[in-house]
Amino acid sequence: MLSTWSFPTKIVFGASSSEPLAEVAKSLSMERPLVVTDPGIVMCGLLDGVTASLARAKIPWQLFDRVEANPTEASVFPGVSAFSQANCDGVIAVGGGSALDAAKAIRLKTTHPLPLEEYDDLRGGAEKISSNLPPMIAIATTSGTGSEVGRSAVIALKATGRKTVIFSPYLIPSVALADPSLTLRLPPHLTAATGMDAMTHNLEAYLAAGIHPMCDAIGLKGVEICRRYLPRAVSNGGDLEARSQMMVAAIMGGVAFQKGLGTVHSLAHPLSTVAGMHHGLTNAILLPHVMRFNLPAVPERFPDLALALGIIAPGHSCEELALRAISAIEQLNHEIGIPPRLRDAGVREEMIPVMVPLAMQDGCRLLNPRPTSAEEMEMLYRAAF
Ligand SMILES: [Fe+2]
Numbered sequence: 001m002l003s004t005w006s007f008p009t010k011i012v013f014g015a016s017s018s019e020p021l022a023e024v025a026k027s028l029s030m031e032r033p034l035v036v037t038d039p040g041i042v043m044c045g046l047l048d049g050v051t052a053s054l055a056r057a058k059i060p061w062q063l064f065d066r067v068e069a070n071p072t073e074a075s076v077f078p079g080v081s082a083f084s085q086a087n088c089d090g091v092i093a094v095g096g097g098s099a100l101d102a103a104k105a106i107r108l109k110t111t112h113p114l115p116l117e118e119y120d121d122l123r124g125g126a127e128k129i130s131s132n133l134p135p136m137i138a139i140a141t142t143s144g145t146g147s148e149v150g151r152s153a154v155i156a157l158k159a160t161g162r163k164t165v166i167f168s169p170y171l172i173p174s175v176a177l178a179d180p181s182l183t184l185r186l187p188p189h190l191t192a193a194t195g196m197d198a199m200t201h202n203l204e205a206y207l208a209a210g211i212h213p214m215c216d217a218i219g220l221k222g223v224e225i226c227r228r229y230l231p232r233a234v235s236n237g238g239d240l241e242a243r244s245q246m247m248v249a250a251i252m253g254g255v256a257f258q259k260g261l262g263t264v265h266s267l268a269h270p271l272s273t274v275a276g277m278h279h280g281l282t283n284a285i286l287l288p289h290v291m292r293f294n295l296p297a298v299p300e301r302f303p304d305l306a307l308a309l310g311i312i313a314p315g316h317s318c319e320e321l322a323l324r325a326i327s328a329i330e331q332l333n334h335e336i337g338i339p340p341r342l343r344d345a346g347v348r349e350e351m352i353p354v355m356v357p358l359a360m361q362d363g364c365r366l367l368n369p370r371p372t373s374a375e376e377m378e379m380l381y382r383a384a385f
Helices: 023-027 039-043 048-056 075-087 097-109 190-208 213-235 240-256 262-275 279-294 299-308 320-334 349-361 363-367 373-382
Strands: 010-013 031-037 061-066 088-095 135-141 152-157 161-165 175-178
Touching: 010 240, 010 373, 023 039, 023 048, 023 088, 031 048, 031 075, 031 097, 039 349, 048 161, 061 075, 061 097, 061 320, 075 097, 097 135, 097 152, 097 240, 152 262, 152 279, 152 320, 175 349, 190 213, 190 262, 190 299, 213 240, 213 299, 213 320, 262 279, 262 349, 262 363, 262 373, 279 320, 279 373, 349 373
Parallel strands: 010 175, 031 061, 031 088, 088 135, 135 175
Antiparallel strands: 152 161
16 A cells, blocks of 8 residues: 655744745745635734735835635635735735635635635546645634644535535645744633644544554544643743744644544534634534544554543553543543533534535545444534533
8 A cells, every 4th residue: 555645834833934025025026915814804003013024125015804713615716806806926824724725715716717626626626736825824813723734725605515624735724834923812701612632633644543653643642732731832822932832833733734634624624604603612622522433443542642632551452541541531521621512602403414425425435433323413513502
């Protein structure tokens, strides 16, 4: 069996790493970038450093600040129009996963004429995406999604009726400027939810089917960093060391899930489109339930995971260590204020039958270590409900 392993993103990491933005833009031959973000980022002043850097270098830019949470076509097509009307030649994305993913889709549509649903990964969309894309700089303002180093854009499309994964190695941003100082003011509940998205990427990638020892090692280390630093980042948002470590863990998660994800993400995507839940929050609540479900399929994977979660218990069986690892995730959720059940986050029981077929259509489950039927998807929703 052949596997392809590649980690090509250029990452500039450190507090203030977003300041040399203009130089990076010039190095990519951007003379008139489109800056893609959401209204919240503009309102809280997080865009100021970006625009100041461009202004100092006399680089004119066009702003598109209408990205929605859980982006749809409405976050993409007006951005494509803004790009062409202003004659832009590159994209600078600033924000959380939504802004970064919308920017990737905008970047794609500037040179790829097919309807967005044609690039759906489940329809073989990756084959239709070429390297002919304008350059992109990604500046994450949360530590969770890993989209700044990832190959996918997740957009909720009317044509597919679900969160649609558009996936290609060419969608990886040209450069990621990873500046943890941009996350210092993120409120505790968003720090917790986005941080558990990073935890889920690392953990789910480690357990995913497939042979990728490099991603496995990165995933395990990412789990360890999240366990150690997420509570600190939640309890004291100004802790730059904890914020820096969580930004590293988010990037590691984005790299690790090049191996694949699993059933947590397939269950999570409909919870955002149907119930409007925050993506990271859904993952946090679902994760222990799916770990318990996966245990019989891959018990031998759990001792290393338990160790990454700080459990040192020599002589214990794989199953015992797995149960302690699952408890450690539940305790972490409790410590950082994640509610234990989906119903606590506004999910209603009648939504479950609507979400099951959507979870089955989601491609993430295909690499889950234990195949998941529709009945089992429903069982997992009910277990977490
Ligand atoms: Fe995620």
